Amino acid sequence: MNLSNHFLIAMPTLNDSFFSGCVVYLCEHSNKGAMGFVINKASPVSMDIVFSSTGKATPQRFIGKDVMLGGPLHPDRGFVLHSPVQTWQNTMPITEEIALTTSRDILEGLANQDNESDAVLTMGYSSWEAGQLEKEIAQNTWLVANADSEIIFRLPTQERYAAAFAKLGIRPENLMGVMGHA
Template sequence: MNLTHHFLIATPNLADSLFSGSVVYVCEHNENGAMGIIINKPSPIGMEVVFASSGNRIPERFIDHFVMMGGPVQVDRGFVVHTPIGNWQSTLSITDDTAISTSRDVIESLAKDERINKAILSIGYSSWTKGQLEREIAENAWLVAPADSHILFDTPIEEKHGAALSKLGINAVNLMNGVGYA
């Protein structure tokens, strides 16, 4: 199973407060584990802070946008999921046109040119050790859906969870906590 470029959608069985109601974009999944970014949990940090800290004005396309709480790992570090991939100092390709970068040159480019069409910034990321994600899926903590760039980059934050569920034909009101028996 390779869930790279998929969404993990938290079910009501997932009691962890950070992950409750979250949608995680899986950036890498292999035999050693998985890594992803929560795409629907905004931090209190507005994008204007990111650009101001690099000495740049915020581009109009990022006004009123927030940095996401990507997960509980390395919360002191920034991550940028973006399209197209480009040529940056520290980048992991996810698909032929989507990547995740951690280098400052990506932020500079976002501020100064249009080489990056779309981007989500996060502080921290989510990770799972070998076999952990597979166990959590088997325990009904996560639903899995193919990723969709429209949901990833263009859907408003408050609609991402419902939009990801709709890819599976599920309405959020139909999800229940627990297991039933007949």
Template sequence: MNLTDYFLVAMPDMDDPFFAECVIYVCEHNEDGALGIIINKPSPISIDMIYAAGGRNIPLRMQHENVMMGGPVQIDRGYVVHTPAGDWQSSIRVGDDIALTSSRDIIDNLADTEKVGKALVSIGYSSWYKGQLEQELADNIWLTLPADEHILFDVPYEQRYAAAFAKLGFAPEDLLRGAGHA
């Protein structure tokens, strides 16, 4: 099983407050584990703050955009999920034309729509050690579905959880109705 370029959607009864109602874009999944970016949990940092701290002009298309809280690992470091994949100093190719880049050169080029068509900026990432994600799937912690670029880049972050469920064909509350204990 390889869930690279898939969404993990938290089950509605997720008991971990950090991951509750999260949609995670899986950027890498192999025999050693998995790495992903939460795409619907804003951090307290905005793109404006990142550019202001560097004394640079904010790209118009990124003004007032939220930086996502990509996960609890390396929250002091930035990551950009973007299209086209391009040629950057430190990237992981995820889909046909999507990459995850952690090098500063992409931040310097966010205003150039030919180099960076669409982008989601995050701090931190989520990761699973060997076999951990597979066990969480067996424990019904996550639902999976192929990633959708529209949800990833175009749907407002606060609507991405509902949009992922809609793509699955039901609403989160549908999983809770009639649930009981044996």
């Protein structure tokens, strides 16, 4: 089972201080473990702040957008999921359309007003040891869906969780597991 280029969707019953309500885009998954990025949990840092650090104006397509909290590991490191795949100093292609870059030179490229690349910046990442993710999926901690670049790059942050569920044809509230009394 290779879940690279898939979404992990936190079950509504997941009671975890970081992952509750999250959608994780998995970049790598093998018998050695898994690595991905939360794509729907905004950090306090905006893209405007990131681009101001380059000395360039924020491109229109990034104005008002947030940098995501990609995961609890190394929250001091930045990562960029982007499309199309272009080669920067440190780029790892994930699919033919999506890549991960960790080098700062991508910010200069994205700041170019003529560059129409889609991008999500994250601080930190999420990781699972060998067998850990499979165990969590078997325990119904996560649902798995095919990734969708429209959800990753174009939907507002607050709509990504419901949109990932919709790919499975279900709504999160239908899985709450709470019964009411009439």
